[in-house]
Amino acid sequence: MTPETPHDETPHDETQHDNEHDNEHDNDALLRLATDLALRAGRLARDGRAERGISTADTKSSVTDMVTEFDKANEALIVGGILAARPHDAIVGEEGTDTPGTSGVDWLIDPIDGTTNFMYDLPGWAVSIAARTAVGTQVGVVYVPATDELFTATAGGGAHLNGTAISCSTTDEVSLALVATGFSYSAVRRALQAQRVAVLLPQVRDLRRLGAAAADLCNLAAGRVDVYFEQWLGPWDLAAGELIAREAGCLTSTLDGGVVRPDSVIAANPELIGPMRGLIAEIDVQLGF
Numbered sequence: 001m002t003p004e005t006p007h008d009e010t011p012h013d014e015t016q017h018d019n020e021h022d023n024e025h026d027n028d029a030l031l032r033l034a035t036d037l038a039l040r041a042g043r044l045a046r047d048g049r050a051e052r053g054i055s056t057a058d059t060k061s062s063v064t065d066m067v068t069e070f071d072k073a074n075e076a077l078i079v080g081g082i083l084a085a086r087p088h089d090a091i092v093g094e095e096g097t098d099t100p101g102t103s104g105v106d107w108l109i110d111p112i113d114g115t116t117n118f119m120y121d122l123p124g125w126a127v128s129i130a131a132r133t134a135v136g137t138q139v140g141v142v143y144v145p146a147t148d149e150l151f152t153a154t155a156g157g158g159a160h161l162n163g164t165a166i167s168c169s170t171t172d173e174v175s176l177a178l179v180a181t182g183f184s185y186s187a188v189r190r191a192l193q194a195q196r197v198a199v200l201l202p203q204v205r206d207l208r209r210l211g212a213a214a215a216d217l218c219n220l221a222a223g224r225v226d227v228y229f230e231q232w233l234g235p236w237d238l239a240a241g242e243l244i245a246r247e248a249g250c251l252t253s254t255l256d257g258g259v260v261r262p263d264s265v266i267a268a269n270p271e272l273i274g275p276m277r278g279l280i281a282e283i284d285v286q287l288g289f
């Protein structure tokens with residue numbers, strides 16, 4: 001561009017300014033909406049379960065993949081809240097929502113991430129809400145009702161836990177790394193994942209299987225674990241937590257170093273992610289994967 005050319009100069013700069021301004025404003029508004037809905041849904045499920053217990057537990061992809069009335073009620077609350085405020089946005093939710101939109105903003109919702117924890121009354125379940133545009137995830141909110149922890153991030157705005165900035169760990173040695181992972185509901189896939197972690201376990205500090213991918217990524221963001229990896233997630237498991245982890249200083253990728261996708265995820269600080277990917281690749285060769 002030649003800045004002295006009047007045709008290029010003024011209109012271009014004004015447009016750029018407007019877009020930047022709109023983007024900042026939009027992300028703040030999206031964050032407020034996602035936060036409000038995550039808090040309301042998380043409290044609805046936590047308090048409803050405590051008062052009435054769970055009366056409906058159906059299976060989905062396998063006999064151990066459960067959905068309760070609280071998963072469905074949370075999704076309905078979140079989807080209703082988004083559509084009331086932003087009727088032209090697209091929404092995909094784990095419990096079946098697939099609403100097209102025209103605004104350029106799409107939402108990914110996991111109304112209860114960690115349903116098995118929720119069913120057993122273990123504390124590690126979360127509500128996960130992400131808003132994305134064509135240039136990537138703009139807002140991620142993960143609320144953990146049992147501990148009343150609200151993890152938030154906006155693109156370029158850092159990651160926060162209950163309003164305080166968080167950053168990932170600086171552990172740079174694989175042998176000292178506390179590694180979080182998770183397992184698929186498919187028995188065939190679980191068997192492969194079990195083989196891999198059996199070889200990994202003696203080579204790292206320890207493993208954690210906490211039971212909710214979104215919360216795992218937030219624990220990574222807060223420096224409570226050093227690495228997280230998993231395969232075969234849904235997009236709603238990944239979107240919000242992935243932004244929160246990156247905004248806390250992590251890098252994310254597929255297990256073989258490509259652009260992160262739900263079916264292949266690793267996240268860690270920039271020093272650790274390469275060596276960790278290398279170790280997993282070595283194990284996979286050893287196991288013939």
Ligand code: IPD
Nearest residue numbers: 112113114115182183211212213
């Ligand atoms: C599951 C949890 C779990 C992960 C599974 C997910 P759900 O989500 O995030 O930690 O290992 O891959 O499907 O079913 O509890 O929402």
Ligand code: CA
Nearest residue numbers: 110113114237
């Ligand atoms: Ca999930």
Ligand code: CA
Nearest residue numbers: 094110112113
């Ligand atoms: Ca879920």
